[in-house]
Amino acid sequence: MAVSGLSYHYRSRLKQLWVAFVFVSCCCSPFSLPLPATATETAVEGAAAAPDQALPDLSLEQLLQVRLFSPARKSQTLSDVTSAVFVINQEDIRRSGATTLPDLLRMVPGVQVASIDGNTWAVSIRGFNGTFANKLLVLIDGRSVYTPLYGGVYWDVQDLVLEDIDRIEVIRGSGSTMWGGNAVNGVISIITKDARDTAGALVTGLAGSRERGTAALRYGSGIGDSSSYRLYLKYLNRGESAAAGTPAVSDDQEMTRGGFRIDSVPHNDLHLTVQGDFYGGSAGKAFTMPTLTRPYSVTLPQTAELYGANLLTRADWLQGPSSRFSLQLYYDRTDRDNALVSEARDTLDLDLQHNLQVARIHEITWGAGYRFLHDRVDGTRNLFLLDPPSRSQHLLNLFLQDEITLVPETLRLVAGSKLEYTEFTGWGVQPSARLLWTPTRGYSVWGAVTRSTRTPSRGEQDARRGIQTVPPTPTVPLPTVVIATGNRQLDPESLISYEIGFRADLTDTFAADLSSFYNQYRGIIAPRQGAPFRDGSQITLPLNLANLNDYDSSGVELALQWQPAAWWKLKGGYSFIEFSGAGADNSLANRATPAHQGTLRSQVNLGRDIDLDLWARYAGRNSYPLLTGSVQIPAYLTMDLRLAWRALPGLELSLVGQNLLEERHLESVSDLSVARHQVERTVYGKAAWAF
Template sequence: MPLIRTLLSLTLTLGALPAMAAPTPADTQPGGDDVFDMSLEQLMDVVVTSVSKRSQPLSATAAAVHVISADDIRRSGATNVPEALRLAPGVNVARFSNNRWSVSIRGFGGRYANKLLVLQDGRSLYSQAYSGVFWEFNDIPLEIVERIEIVRGPGASIWGANAVNGVINIITRNARSAQGSQLAATAGTELHGSLFASHGLALSDDAHLELHAKSQYVEPSTTLEDGPARDFWRTRQAGFRLDAKAGGDSLRLQGAVRDSAAGDHFLQRTPLIDAPAHSYTSVGENAYLLGRWEHLSGEGITHSVQAYVEKSRLDILAGSERRSTFDIEYQQQRKFGAGVDLVWGGSWQHTRDELRGRAPYVTIENTRDRAEQFSLFAQGEFALVPERWTLTLGSRVDLKDDAKLAFQPNARILFTPDPAHSLWASIARAARTATRAEQAPVATLPARSTGLPGPVSHVVPVVYGNPDFGTEYVRALDLGWRANWSRTLGTEIAAYHYRYRDLRNARVNGDYILAPFGAPGFPYVIQPLLLDTSERTRVTGIEFSADWRALPAWQLAASFSLHRMSHSSMPRSSEFSEGTPERIFSLRSAYDLAPNVQWDVWLRHSSATSTYSFSPTRRIDPHWGLDMRLG
């Protein structure tokens, strides 16, 4: 790909009026202030909630945590959430086309990267049918994002199954900080057009409402042969958020409706067949309503209840899904004396779905299903030696219908020899539960076994679900060191070693099948693949990041990650343990030319990797990216 990607854009923001009331703790996050005006000590005091489901300073977390602020996003020039996630060290973002991304942490990338839990304000965006996240159908306007918290490493003891390699929590802004009107319009050579509008109003001194809407269209790119591609992307959405307070109670109510369309070509080539591309358009529709109530009692105990209802429709090449979800969680936070903080709670989730395959790719029996999941979690933080040694012990238990009980413990130790340095270690066990598609039995196709025939129109690898498909597990060791060498220089080093077992794999299951599809004389040929949990893998890596205030108006941020994956049961990676670059480098420069003029430069590099389609494997060469912004 070219060294420099040209993007011509014009963004106009009108009348973003600040709230007149005093800021709340949520308003003091780096979404409201320019983080380049904050000292490194202030950055270490940024409050995060994604590590332990309670507010705590970043410097007091025994985990590799990175916070992307709203100002970071604005100065990066990112136009969507996946692009913004490149700002975090140790996060690999691969763009397949103008409408499809893979986001992974510490390995296991690919189209359906399934070792990462992605949340929006605590609501899971993880697909329960196909695993992973469809980023093209979860386009969250960057204008409403207050910050993004990224936890690298298992977070299952708090967040549950699928938080295997990390947690990404996209936190939207409080309605109190979004008062007034805002209009943002963007036009470019790739992002053809985008229009965002929001309006916030004060219902009373303690109640605020924000309304927003967005529409955008991304142009298709070109193929490797410089022909026209079909990867257009269109999204339309509208949403609201209401925040209110009364005494020790706070209430949040938010919701959105969204529909998206993404075009693409499906191409399956084999060493023997150069099959034509199949054009299709994927469609996603989603609507949700979320409410959260928090109460601080006179004894200092915090009670919270969060519930949401969601309805979605997904139509992709392999099939379609309609799903209804209801999720409710209770959480309590309390202190025991001066040295013990306890967070515990439980949740219940009920889902109904209708999953249909599309021949010849997938044909599924038992298209309708309902599922229940019950969870209990608890985590305690113990000050062994005040301001020196802190021990954190926690665990979560998930029970999904008749599935095996998933027990996910975690232990963390934090040593703070002085206010400028902290070291931590963590051991954890995390699980990824089977999805609906992985366990759904596949109907028998009216076909006959055969060797590969002569002329065919299409070779289709069909993955057969396995009712006996189980749960994937990882045992994880994390180490870290965070240091502030001066008021202008800070560094962080994180190392990890993970062992995975019972990983998903697709094995050839029988001969080619001649299917009754395709043009006369040129039938479809199906290569059956059966899912099982036979793979074992080890992953080892190290991540380094540094922030340096070279001048009061100039900041440099650098990160480097080194990652190695070894397979004990297979000679190489498979489609379901997709290759991840072994080396990722990022260097950002943010310079204030004048009080109201900014110049930002962002240089990125990824080493070579491979994409493992079922056949053949394709190498992706090392590549560089360079972005510049003058604002």
């Protein structure tokens, strides 16, 4: 239920060796657990899932038959997917040692994850990463968690109980035809467990060198014969990260969140879900503000107050063997208050979908959606202002996709389009065509051509932000204040994407997933210098946003899994990306995007009750362009280690060391602050007791 008045306040390398890792690859989507019956999938179809079947007991052939939902907004096996998809399953989550969603996403080839400070991350797919990354759609149980203020995600408040996540489906490449305008470069869909799969109690706790203390409590049970529920409460207290050669600015975080989920299956043709969450807390932030006196800027530590709530309801029902409807409604309230801006936002979203099979060769998915957004954004004079400070928006969308069987069990064509309407850009069309060839069981080749658009964000249209002050000179005796200004005449950015992929069981113990792409971006929004003018005791230099840049990118992403023994599994990943076009080497497109990335995970079972997990990661050097100049980000190689012991039935104790190969390293910087936070070597212990 909506909780708008809730408020809390808390005080609170070996580097070059890894170039040889190129094309030594990865762990891919085939390796996910079978789905429990969820509101969007098998429960409605009346299929009996096997949520407790252990991953090591599944053959690679079985793994390729697990069912996904996000790529086509319907239940389908991985072997039928015409997209580059990676699934982070429950085993991956448990054995990763990660404590945050961004850290989990580091295992996906083609996904860029960089820590900006202790509670802020830059996350993107296939480039355009940074503080304001805006070409990625993130969903939690079908609820969009992006903010229209800049078109990105506030990762600091997406702090789920990781044990409650069933899987994370990551679509690399455009998902706009099915999911809309923000899904230009990909979709991350986080799907939590059905309430029926979380019966009983779970208590977890962890503490360490930076983790001051995190605890979670979950309880689930049944309601009669057809319904189940769960309740959870989580507390997080995380300390500061390291800051080198810059002002020491606190970036600690303290947060409390809770929520519930109810799933009901009154009969095999109907599945009802009601769920909600609330959170409240604080996070340390830093903002560098331009001033008119020496030293012409000041970096201020601030405490951001963060709170919000959401309520989601969903109904899935079968009208017959070939017809299924889904209706989802959610409300989301977000409040953030810091030195730069105070943002309050209400979102109401309604989504209707119909899956229909016609004449045995057509599988049609169509639907419509409506979203209402209302915000109030109060900025800081001369630093950040929106005009008008309050605004309401109405968004409409229609989508239709037809999957046509050309040759049974061998050749399929998928064609569709999304129509999206906003008051400021009008109607936009985002079509796609995809082809899937399955020459033999266990092998598939797919290709796709897609057009996507991204609607300019509220900030790009209405914001006025102070960037820096240029000190006086003999020729310009007054300080010059650089101001970035929004533009209501911006057109949507566009992308035409060409993709091809291959996935297969190569042997009984070895599977591969390879995808490549060529992207053409047009009308990318960037600042253009206007004419300076005198404004009292200062010179104002405006930077006006416009559709200025065109870029192309190409790349390859490889994923492999090898199980050399029943007790040992290797999962790895490699990705390469390259941008071209005028100024691409120092562009927003290339920002915080290493040309080469690699990941390798080793999962060893030392007997029935002891796990030893190693996770090595490499990111090549890159740069982060700011208006004040580019910051060079060195390449880094790091490794995590996890040792876990199941001391008693239901009780697991683990010790995790993160970033062990070096004391600290820089991953990214902020557009809002000169503070340079680094990722440190840390250790923590964790206990998880299920009963």
